[in-house]
Amino acid sequence: MLSRVGETLYWVSRYIERAENVARLINVNNLLMMDLPKGVCTGWEPLIDIIGVRKAYSENHTDFTEQKALRYLLVGSDNSSSILNSITSARESARTIRDVIPRDVWEEINSLYYYVKDNQKEGITKRGRFDYLKKIIDSAHQIFGALDATINHDQGYVFIRFGSIIERADMTSRILDIRSATLITNEEEVKPFDNIQWISLLRSLSAYQMYRQEMGVRVQRADVIEFVMHSKVFPRSILFCMNELKALVLPLPNSTEIIKSIDDAIVELENKDVRVLKNGLLHDFIDEIQIDLAGIHNGLAETYFLKQAE
Amino acid sequence: MMDKVKECMKIDWKAYQTKGFFDELIDAQGNVRSHGTQLAQFFANLSAEELVKARAVADLAIKEMGITFTVYNEGNMIDRAWPFDIIPRTIGKKEWQSVEVGLKQRVEALNLFIDDLYHDQKIIKDGVFPKGLLEKSVNFRQQCVGINPPNKIWAHICGSDLVRDGSGTMYVLEDNLRVPSGVSYMLENRSVMKRVFPELFEQVSILPVDDYPSQLFDMLAAMSARPQDKPEVVVLTPGVFNSAYFEHCYLAQEMGCELVEGRDLVVEKDDCVYMRTITGLQRVDVIYRRIDDLFLDPEAFLPESQLGVPGLMRAWSKGNVALVNAPGAGVADDKVVYAYVPEMIKYYLGEEAKLANVPTFKCLDPKECDHVIKNIDKLVVKPANESGGYGLLIGPKSTKKEQEACIAQIKADPRNWVAQPTLDLSTVPTFDGNKPDGRHTDLRPFILSSGKDTQVTTGGLTRVAMVKGSLVVNSSQGGGSKDTWIVDEEAK
Numbered sequence: 001m002l003s004r005v006g007e008t009l010y011w012v013s014r015y016i017e018r019a020e021n022v023a024r025l026i027n028v029n030n031l032l033m034m035d036l037p038k039g040v041c042t043g044w045e046p047l048i049d050i051i052g053v054r055k056a057y058s059e060n061h062t063d064f065t066e067q068k069a070l071r072y073l074l075v076g077s078d079n080s081s082s083i084l085n086s087i088t089s090a091r092e093s094a095r096t097i098r099d100v101i102p103r104d105v106w107e108e109i110n111s112l113y114y115y116v117k118d119n120q121k122e123g124i125t126k127r128g129r130f131d132y133l134k135k136i137i138d139s140a141h142q143i144f145g146a147l148d149a150t151i152n153h154d155q156g157y158v159f160i161r162f163g164s165i166i167e168r169a170d171m172t173s174r175i176l177d178i179r180s181a182t183l184i185t186n187e188e189e190v191k192p193f194d195n196i197q198w199i200s201l202l203r204s205l206s207a208y209q210m211y212r213q214e215m216g217v218r219v220q221r222a223d224v225i226e227f228v229m230h231s232k233v234f235p236r237s238i239l240f241c242m243n244e245l246k247a248l249v250l251p252l253p254n255s256t257e258i259i260k261s262i263d264d265a266i267v268e269l270e271n272k273d274v275r276v277l278k279n280g281l282l283h284d285f286i287d288e289i290q291i292d293l294a295g296i297h298n299g300l301a302e303t304y305f306l307k308q309a310e
Numbered sequence: 311m312m313d314k315v316k317e318c319m320k321i322d323w324k325a326y327q328t329k330g331f332f333d334e335l336i337d338a339q340g341n342v343r344s345h346g347t348q349l350a351q352f353f354a355n356l357s358a359e360e361l362v363k364a365r366a367v368a369d370l371a372i373k374e375m376g377i378t379f380t381v382y383n384e385g386n387m388i389d390r391a392w393p394f395d396i397i398p399r400t401i402g403k404k405e406w407q408s409v410e411v412g413l414k415q416r417v418e419a420l421n422l423f424i425d426d427l428y429h430d431q432k433i434i435k436d437g438v439f440p441k442g443l444l445e446k447s448v449n450f451r452q453q454c455v456g457i458n459p460p461n462k463i464w465a466h467i468c469g470s471d472l473v474r475d476g477s478g479t480m481y482v483l484e485d486n487l488r489v490p491s492g493v494s495y496m497l498e499n500r501s502v503m504k505r506v507f508p509e510l511f512e513q514v515s516i517l518p519v520d521d522y523p524s525q526l527f528d529m530l531a532a533m534s535a536r537p538q539d540k541p542e543v544v545v546l547t548p549g550v551f552n553s554a555y556f557e558h559c560y561l562a563q564e565m566g567c568e569l570v571e572g573r574d575l576v577v578e579k580d581d582c583v584y585m586r587t588i589t590g591l592q593r594v595d596v597i598y599r600r601i602d603d604l605f606l607d608p609e610a611f612l613p614e615s616q617l618g619v620p621g622l623m624r625a626w627s628k629g630n631v632a633l634v635n636a637p638g639a640g641v642a643d644d645k646v647v648y649a650y651v652p653e654m655i656k657y658y659l660g661e662e663a664k665l666a667n668v669p670t671f672k673c674l675d676p677k678e679c680d681h682v683i684k685n686i687d688k689l690v691v692k693p694a695n696e697s698g699g700y701g702l703l704i705g706p707k708s709t710k711k712e713q714e715a716c717i718a719q720i721k722a723d724p725r726n727w728v729a730q731p732t733l734d735l736s737t738v739p740t741f742d743g744n745k746p747d748g749r750h751t752d753l754r755p756f757i758l759s760s761g762k763d764t765q766v767t768t769g770g771l772t773r774v775a776m777v778k779g780s781l782v783v784n785s786s787q788g789g790g791s792k793d794t795w796i797v798d799e800e801a802k
Contacts (some may be wrong), residue, residue, distance in 0.1 A: 002574050006588045096550045098376075099562035099569040110376045155588055253589050304588045306573065 001155040007305040008097045009156050013144070014163035015090035016109070019083045019116075020140035021171040022051060023133045026073055028204040030129060035196055044069035050171075050178045051081045067124065074123045075116075083136060084120065087113050102150040105143055112139040158248050162300065165248070169241035170293050175204055176228055177286040180221075198224050205236045222275040225282070229274045238289060242266050245296065258299040265292035319744055321353050321361070326746060332478045332736040333748055334399050345402035345797040348514045352507075353397065365741065368396050368506045377498045377556065392495060393790030395740045396506060399751065399772040403517065403798045409472070409480060409755075410766045412665030415655060417468050417757045417764060420485060420642045422658040424464040427641055428454050438657045439650055443674065446725045447641055448694075449488075451603060453610050454638035457627050460533045461761025464639040467526075468757045469493070472770075473668070476734035481668045483752065485651070487635060487643035489600050493522060493756050494557035496771040497564075499793040515801035517768040522756070523564035526598075529760040530565075533632035534595040541595040543567045544585065546575070548601050548617045558600050570594075572601070577621030583631045596632045597622075603637045644694040645728045646672055669731060673724040682729040683720065686713050689729040690781075691720070704781060706732055735781055740774050740792070749774045752783050753794065769794035 045064040075084040091113040122128030202208040231237035342350040377392040469490025471483040534541035547558035562569035584591035605615040610623035649670040652663040673679040691703040737748030755770030773783035776790040783789040
């Protein structure tokens with residue numbers, strides 16, 4: 001496996017995962033806003049924070065109206081994490097390794113790109129939004145499913161999985177960080193709606209059903225945080241993702257260092273009683289997790305990716 | 311949709327006009343040629359709705375399969391969908407067999423010629439090929455003199471462009487020996503046709519084309535210097551911005567070998583080539599390179615090249631890696647050298663050329679140059695070393711000003727120019743709006759030579775000038791393509 005190809009596979013899958021996560025996030029926010037009374041509604045602003053583009057957004061926007069924020073999240077050309085930009089990057093990267101990607105997978109990525117681009121109006125309208133986003137999520141699942149079922153499960157596959165899972169862990173931590181922050185500050189006044197907001201957090205991670213099955217308790221703050229951070233069985237929990245990352249790199253050559261950095265992150269995460277973390281402390285801890293994730297990415301790049309011209 | 315259907319009529323071949331050209335499907339009397347009867351019948355039986363649908367299915371297939379080509383100077387636009395016409399071009403199997411023989415003969419002579427030029431230059435000493443021509447050739451590589459590539463083959467892959475004139479005679483228009491492209495489109499055109507008209511393939515005996523990638527791989531593997539079961543064969547691409555990038559990917563994928571860029575490769579102290587993998591360096595035996603000579607190796611050629619691999623020529627000259635096509639093979643593909651191919655065939659093989667050359671005036675010869683300048687409005691004038699239709703002057707379609715500019719260029723460097731009579735290129739029925747209309751066409755078959763055997767694709771890539779009356783078929787200049795059928799009329 002060429003280093004350049006391994007690196008590209010990693011990014012293709014990371015971009016698709018990102019597009020899927022952003023689509024899911026918008027969808028859930030959309031549904032949540034229908035349930036919340038106007039006065040307490042947090043609108044679209046938190047989403048801009050979750051994907052970490054507030055600064056870039058503020059350069060060209062003065063408010064967070066639905067039209068503007070949505071356009072920015074879906075197809076904003078100045079938003080590196082917009083769905084369209086993620087899919088475009090995935091497609092452009094995939095083009096450079098078309099020889100290693102199964103034909104069907106390439107065709108699906110290609111069709112998804114045209115779909116997102118040609119139907120962007122649908123995504124902005126209230127009526128078309130749900131179908132537009134659902135199609136993106138379905139298509140991402142189809143791409144990963146087709147990859148899983150048709151590509152050789154060799155080293156290249158490790159990079160595909162790694163890109164997807166590290167992005168997933170990153171997104172889970174971001175969602176938890178921003179959502180809980182906005183929720184907690186308003187704790188008293190929004191009491192009646194507290195519950196549905198935590199449910200919405202779970203839903204943006206597709207975690208609601210699994211939470212019910214696994215935790216067997218009503219939806220409440222401490223348990224939700226525990227579940228999305230520490231669950232050993234839910235595939236989007238941060239701990240689950242980190243264990244996955246470790247299992248993935250174990251069979252790779254020269255992986256001692258990166259395994260150590262993942263191990264350290266796991267120990268740090270496992271030993272933390274996250275249930276009791278309040279506002280600031282939770283945020284600080286999530287910061288640490290994100291730094292760990294960045295470190296894991298750098299370790300991978302350092303060891304396996306193509307070095308810039310020596 | 312309904313409006314479109316109303317506009318689109320069923321095909322009536324009786325109404326098709328050949329307008330005095332040789333048409334590939336319909337003869338001068340308006341009858342369908344024997345190799346096209348089943349095809350013509352099939353299309354005539356399609357309803358207007360079916361025709362509209364078929365064209366939509368083809369367009370969608372091309373978009374979804376991501377069959378693209380790249381055009382330079384388009385800003386952000388990296389790739390465009392491949393323009394495709396759904397009416398195949400047919401050729402009878404008997405005629406094709408004789409074309410095949412002619413192509414093999416031609417490529418054999420070209421390889422002998424290249425090897426001779428880089429060694430004893432007997433053909434020059436014997437006065438058959440002018441020494442002055444070689445001295446001025448921009449594709450002759452001093453770095454290749456005295457090198458012996460495996461089996462003495464330099465042009466392993468040759469793409470020769472064939473055209474017919476008004477009488478239907480098949481001519482070779484040019485040979486592409488550097489990095490000929492287009493074969494992936496030949497293969498993709500067939501797979502699009504299979505998606506669009508699966509039933510047609512049951513009715514007509516069409517010779518298959520799918521074998522090409524495995525033939526290509528076998529030829530490449532046979533060039534390896536290390537005798538072993540699985541030689542490491544790679545395809546070297548300049549990268550995603552190259553106009554033929556789609557093809558590089560396609561061929562690597564079909565052959566199951568790595569597609570590499572220059573930065574993936576390194577020549578180590580042992581003068582062997584390695585690729586950088588996630589497990590470390592791995593030896594490479596054969597490089598199917600799709601980068602022009604001058605960019606291959608900054609140590610040997612252009613020092614500023616970012617695309618190549620430093621030391622590659624060193625590794626090649628020591629026989630540690632095979633380069634396909636060999637560097638320097640382009641010396642035989644310029645348009646002046648082309649004029650001497652019939653003489654080469656006679657000189658090296660003692661045979662008459664079985665496929666005709668288009669009569670070619672060489673501006674190098676003062677008399678012929680004079681003729682070209684006087685008749686420039688009737689001739690097609692070509693620079694020796696451009697490809698893709700760039701720099702071409704089509705006399706009858708040019709303005710006085712363009713002609714004068716061209717004459718000035720010829721006078722400045724006569725060696726660099728040749729001219730040919732404008733051929734009444736044959737036409738082939740091609741959809742124009744709602745009905746088929748004749749469009750000029752050529753054909754590029756590909757010839758693989760390993761030194762042990764030579765193989766020719768069944769048919770090749772048919773290109774058509776999509777613009778009415780145009781003679782330029784290059785995709786970079788608005789050309790399109792269609793599937794090419796070699797039809798076995800005797801098969802039942």
